[in-house]
Structure formats: structure tokens, C-alpha cells
Amino acid sequence: MPKGVKAAVIGGVFAVMVGGAGYAGYNIVSALNDDGGSGAASVKTGPPSADEIKEASAKFFAAWQKGQAAQAAMYTNNQTTAEPLLAAYGATAHIENVNITPGAATGATVPFTVKATVSYENKSKPLTYKSELTVVRGKTTGRALVDWQPSVLHPQMKAGDTLVTGPSASPEIEAVDRNGTVLTKERYPSLGVILDTLRQRYGDKAGGTPGIELAIHHQAEGVADTSLLTLAKGRAGELRTTISASAQAAAEKAVKKFAQSSVVAVKPSTGEVLAVANNRKDQFNAAFEGEVAPGSTMKIITAAMLIDNGVTSMNGPAPCPPSATWQSQTFTNLKGLQPNENATLANSFMRSCNTAFIKLIDEKPLTDSSLTQEAQDRFGLGQNNWKTGIVSFDGKIPTVSGPDRAANAIGQGQVQMSPLNMASVTATAVTGTFRQPYLVSPKLDDRELATAKGLSASTSSQLKQMMRLTATQGTAAQAMAGLGGDIGAKTGSAEVDGQTVSNSWFTGFRNDVAAAAMTEEGGHGGTAAGPIVAAVLRSAG
Template identity: 55%
Template sequence: MRSGAKVAIVGGVFLVAATGVGFGAYSVVSGEAGDTDPTTLSAPEKSGPPSADEIARTSKDFLAAWARGDADAAADLTDNAADARPALAAYHEMAHIGEVKLTAGTAAGAKVPFTADATVTYKGRSKPFSYESELTVVRGKTSGKALVDWKSAVLHPGIKPGEVLRTGEASAPPIKAVDRDGTELTKEKYPSLGPVLDALREKYGKQAGGKPGVELAIESGSDNGAAPRTLVTLTKGKPGRLPTTLDADVQAAAETAVKKYSEASVAAVKPSTGEILAVANNRVDGYNAAVMGEQAPGSTMKIVTAAMLLEKGLVGADRKAECPKTVLYQGVSFHNLKMFEIPDGTFTTSFARSCNTSFIKLIDDTKDDAALPKTAREVFGLGLDWQTGIVTKDGSVPEATGGEAAAQYIGQGTVQMNALNMASVTATAKAGTFKQPVIVPQSLDGREIATAARSLSPSVHSQLAGMMRQTAAWGTGAKAMASVGGDKGAKTGSAEVGGQGKPNSWFTGFSDDVAAAASVESGGHGGDAAGPLVAAVLRAG
């Protein structure tokens, strides 16, 4: 405790008044009555989970030390004092939280929920700051004592490892982001756009002509490009107007669609221009997986594989294509869903019904292990360092050999994509030429936009788009696309994930000049979960 602080203990409530500069009043309310006296604690057990009594006392002591601003004492009650100490100290010194009341709730096993009612004060301005969090009490591995399992989220549930709370002048002015027609886009109306608007504000706030205010925000502790996330605004800044390529109607449809499934993401682009029309997520962790995710896309990747095989003349949309139940490639066996086969079909049939073996049988005929990565990069623009206006991951198809290369042909193995990547792939298949996705006009900052080495030839473009149309008409995408009008095409995908009961569901499709893609973790077949999400977005476009 800092010099000059006086402590009063009344009915289990700790009140701390301090005379030190910048140190406010703290209190903690425990769910347990009576004073806490460390000398009355029984000797800790040496092994096994903490008892209910240990959980109650440890959490109470930790919250009391934190509440009175004693970072050292609070940190010593955790299982990682080295990390906890500076974080607890910064809670006051960097975040300027001058007073806080911590109220413990009823423990659920080793987890203890609590509420924080605080006040943020900076240069004469104060604002209340309330939130809920939780802590977990564990057995110390070496000490045998009951300790708080230290995580950054104990301080605030929104803090991720490596992040800090800071109060001061905002790093960027606020923005008034508007869609392509001038409609304002806000986090309140479009919650999924929160990370996007934060990123746009950080990058373009000054260019938009605004003036920064004063706020409490969660900031990255390193220079990783992550945008600060505002928690409390003490002084409002002046927002600058920032145009985006988003479409408010399509975004609204995307927001509604992803709510149907947990861990769902969707993105939409305009094939003729590459303009991003919508980005939405429904995830527990708040991660913007629609543009930052990296997962195997399953059979939606067959769009790229089919383009490569068509370019090499190894297949034709109307030519016969073998589709056996299984196929063996360099010692690795691959099979179709439920072991189906197509005894006498065309390549269009194999594509529309998502036959894995038709694609894998042709690997040796390409005579080039890097054929698929080359097509992904040179035609579909994957891996070209997209400058969309915000930080995004633009897909990865690394060179591979053997069974790993075979897995890539059907969107498994080392292929990594997100919804934006696959929406762009579909946009290229529809337009015939890659247009790098953008979320703000290039004219805003003159950034360099990626261009692909070549377009699809007229013949390949016609066949590829035609196969996608057949998939939407009578193939695996027919049910999901039934409600979608216009010139439409689709491709389904299911990606197996080790240790996961059901595969991830993927779906991508186009309707006129809108292309969209979605993923749902553990969603099963692509047409069942991700398909309706894409259809809803396409209808809105």
C-alpha cells in the first residue's frame, strides 16, 4: 500500500482513502461477511482442487487488494505475479481509474464472477465505468496454495493477452463511416462492423478531417496494427466523414444471417469492381474471422482446382469424368461423402455433386506439383498482399507434394482461407478477372491495389461459371440457392477438422453482380448451414 493511505474495515467492506497524488478511493464488497485475517487461514492443501473455503477466501483477498490499489499484494495472490503486477498497477496508472468497487458473486465451482463499478478520471473529467468479469481459483503448482489463475481478461473481459487499458487523447479522431449511398454505419446498428470501424478509424481518422477526443480504450501492447477499442468516452472528438464500399442493406442482411449459428462468418463483394459490400461475424471471441480467419475451405476450393484443370485441358465441362467411391494417391486414400460414385458422368456432374475422387485422380496428369498454388496466385489473386483498406488475410495455398497436395485439391490440408477470400474467388469465377477486394476507395490514400498475372480465358471462364450455375440449379447448392434469383451459381464445401465432431460448413455463390461466401464452424454440410447465410446476403444484394 502506498504511503499515506488509511484503511477502514466496516462490515466486510474495505474502504481506502489515500493522500498520494492521483490515488483515489477503492472498495471491495465480498459475498462473505466479516473481516479477512490472513492468520486465520488454514494450511493450504498440497494437491487437488481448491476447497470452497479456499476459493472464497482467495478471491476475496485478491479483489480486496486490487480494489485498494495494492498491485503487489494482489499479484502475489495469483499464479503469475510477474505478469499480473504491472497489469494491476497500470489499471490505475495508465487507465486512470481512480476508484473502483468490486463485488463478488456466487462461485460456480472454482469460478467466481464479480462486478466492477469504477470511475475514470482524466484532466478534470470523470465518467462511470461498470462491467462484469470473473476469476478462477487454482492450486499453485509449486506452492500448493490456492491462487487466482491470472489472465488479462480478469481485469476486463475485453482484454486479450498483450493488451492494456489506457486513458488519454485518442490515437485517432472519430469517424462517421458511410456506405456507398451515404448511409451512416455505426457499431450500434451493425455490431459486426465494430472491428472494421475501429480499424478504419485508426488508419483514416486523421485523413477524414476529424478531431480526437479523450477516452479509455483497450490498446495493443505491441506494434501489431490492432486498432484500439474504446470503452469509455470522456470527451467527444469531432468525427470526419469516411466513405466506404459497404452496402447498408447487404450488411444488415449479413448481420441477421450470422445470428442463426454460433461461430459463423460471411462476406460479400462486387465481382465487377472488387468492392466489399458486407462483412459479418457471430463469434464468442469477437474475432473478425470473415476477413482474418485461416481455415481449410473444403470443396469450395474446387473452384480454383477446376479452373487449373480446365486451363491445362485435362477436363472439359461436358467431357466424361471418372468418379469412383475411393482413390489412392501416394499411399493416401480419399473418398467421397458417404462413399457415393458416379458411374457415367461429366466433369460438370462431378463438380456439381462435389466428387472428390474426380479431382484427385488428375493430380499426376498436371505434371506440376505447384500447378494449384500457381493458379491460386496468378488467376485468383490469392497471396498477393491485398491492400483492402484494413488488415486482412488474403488466402494461402503453399506448394505441397504427395498426399498433402492431393488434400489441397479438395480444400483440405494446408490451404487456408476465410469468407472474404472465397467470396473473391467466386467473384473472379463470375467476372473472369480478379479484382482485389477493397473496403474504402483507392482514391482515399492512393495505396497500391494488387492485380493478378492473368485472367481466365473466355473458354475456361464460360465453363467454370457454367458449372457453378449447374451446382446452384440441381447440384449440392440447389436447396440453399432456391430462393435466390438472377444469374446465379454456387459451390458447397465441408472441411474436416481433427477432434471436431462435425466438419466446418462452407458455401459460396453469386447472383448477378454480388458474390458471397460463408463458413460455420462445426456446421456440417455446406448447403445446410453456410448455404442459407450466403443466400440471405445474395437476396439483399
């Protein structure tokens, strides 16, 4: 966080407090805006016309360009919030000589380009970026007004964010991969937020010196500043990561083929993260922080539970009927899956038969907590103690009773995972040893990594063989086709409330690489997430 941000935030809060304290006075002013009553006999209704959109945006742009924060804010539907941010644009961010060029409106949305200069202590650099605004009708005044969002000021800003120019609190880093290749945001866009976080956490440990920059300071605690423009470079300290540049490049390319996709690859023998990529508009690192139902990829853990508790084995019985009822809730299989009352666990696993797993979860000695214990004790999940080097989610497999106990067993119900979690599950399954994934060596900051018992040699061998069958003869065969070496996989699709199409999940391994991917509303596991994982395994295996 650049120095000076505290004063800016205090100034912003003060402005809000004054607006709240002078409530009656504010109402008089806001009568010119959205919320004040004008007492007029009638006000305009309906969407703003093209002329109104052009006029409202032009007035806003003109005031903004001149640094007239109060005037510009009056052309928005939220003057109290807009004014301090517009004022800070010049005062705290030190952005001057602003020139705004609007583009052709699409409906009520007006795109525009900002060209300006950032100047701080005799150092100046040009700043150019694109953003957009939307013009709406004021609810009480009927005036055409700019719908105020922080993203109007800069497209990467969100509620609570502040633009600041000054000396950076964290020295710059030159992040490198496991072989010394430099990792940059430009070459590896998915690493942008991650590199910012690594800089915040490890900049002072990498030996660098701070520079001067324009940055977005985020309100959320622990979220790294987003650097927008460097006016004066500090000396970057080298920070070695576990990333493989070749695997990262493949991951970046693979997720671009499917919107709202995320993938993680790890090295099972060490726990090192080889690649992490996201294709999302919101910049959220869903690959590490996502909390969503994993669908049938969860059957890896459920199968381990069944084997470890002596319920069945790879070649033991796991009948696959058309439907299965658990405590009044009926579960079925994916459309087109043929029932098989004589199926083994391996057969039901490779074909991803839901009913086979539902039928077995009430067998003794299983209890409501058996799946939770298996996930925690064997796979190191759900205890909120992973220390990867950046923010990450450890998985959630709660102890439940009723229908959700059955749903959890097939990766629905209350189970939540991230691609990182499922890549780790695969790594544990194929090696028998839980090794907590990490992106930066724990030696750098003496972090204590999470531990777990892991799996017996017998259970690991059976899981690995079932995943091999799935990759060569089962639901993952099409996605994994053409991959050489020792391969295995598990598909999954997870239904989510409010979605018409299920999320696509896929996890697999090739030699000493395990990967997992998730595509929101991607459908079956082999359709979207499968090709992403296969592409990463092909490059890194």
C-alpha cells in the same frame, strides 16, 4: 493509441525487470503466493472449497477496490505480472472509486460487476462492466489464489495489453456505408474491430480531431486500440466505406445462427466489399484473416485449372469412381454419393465428387505447380499483395508433390483460405476478371491494388454454368432454394485435425453479388455456411 501509453509500457517493463533482477528477493515474496516454497510439512491439495473460493476472491476484490495493487497481486498466482497491471488501472487508466460486486460462483469461477469512475483533466464519466475470475490451488503453497489473466481486469484484455486514458492518437471517425448510412459498433457488432482499425489507419485522413478516451492498447503491432469509454469527444471525420448497410445487417443476423461463423460479400463488377461479419468469442476477424482449408469450394479453382490446361471441359469426361488412389493415398467421396463412371465435369462438380478431381490431376500437361499457378495468375491469390484497407489474408496454395498435391485439389492438404478469398474466387469465376476486394477506396491513401490475368471468356462461362447447376440441381440446391435471379454456388466441407466434425464452407453468387461463409465444425457445406450465404444474397442481390 492514447498518449502516455509509452510511459506505461516502460513502467510495466521496469517492474518486470526489477522482479527478475531481484530474483532472490522475489522468491521470498512469492513464498506467500504460488511458487515460493514455505518449507511446511504439508500443503493442501485438490480443488479449492467453496469457502476458500469466496475468501480468496473477496480479499482480491477488497485490495483491488482500495487501489492496493501489490496487496491484490499477492492474492493471485502470478504476482509479477498482475501487480503492474493493477497499478496501471489507477495510475495510467485513471480509474477510481472502484466498487466490485461479486455474483454467485459457478464452481471455482466467480462473476463480478465493476462500477467505477474514469477521471482525466477535470473530465469524468462512470464506467461499468462485467468480468469473472477463477480461483485455483497454488501448486507449492496450497493456498487458494486468483488465477491471473488480463481478462480479470477487463474482459477484452489479453496478454500484453494495457489500459490507458488520455488523448487518442487517432481522431475519431464516422464510418458510413456506400450510401451514407452511419455504421456503428452498437448496430453492427461484427464491425467493432474493423471500425477500430479503420480509425487507426484513416482517422488522420478523414479530417477529424482527437478526443479523450479510456482504451485498451494492444501489444501486437498494427492492432488498433479498443476504445472502451469516451470522456470527451473529438470531431469525427467522415470515412466512406464500400459496405452496404442492408447486406451488413443481413450478414450480422445470419452468422448469429451458427457459432464460430464468418461471412463476406463482394460486388464482382468492382471488388467492393459489401458485408463482413463474424460470430466469434475471440473477436478475430476470421472473415478476412482466417487461414483454414476451404474443402470442396476449392474445386472452382481446380476446375478452372483442368479447363485452362485442356484436360477436360464442362461437358467433357470426369469419371466419379468410389475411390481414387494418388501416390499410395486413397481418397473417397462423401457418404451416400453414388459413383458415376460416365460423369462429365459438370456432373462431378455439382455433386462434389472428390474422386473425379483426384483422377484428373495427373493428366498431362499438369505438374505439381499447376494449381498454384492457376490460383496466382488467374485468381490473384497467394502472393501476399492484397491491400483491402484493413489486415487480410491473400490465400495460400503452395506447390507440393506427393499425396498433398491431390489433397490440395479438393481443398484439403496445405491449401488455406478465408471467406474473403473464396468470395473473391466466385467473383472472378463469374466475371472472368480478378478485381482485388477492398473495404476503403484506394484513392484515399493511394494504395495499389493487386492484379491478375483473370480467366478466358470460355473458362468463366463454364465455371458459371457449373455453379448454376450446383445451385439448382446439385449439393447447394437446398440452401439456395427460393432465390431468384441469376444464381450459382459451390459447397464444401473441410476436415481438420483434432475436430470430430468438419468445417462447413459455402460460396455463391446472385446477380452482381458474390458471398462466401465458413462455420467451424458446421458439417456439410449446405448445413450451416449455406444458409448464411443465402441470407446475405437474398438481402443484397
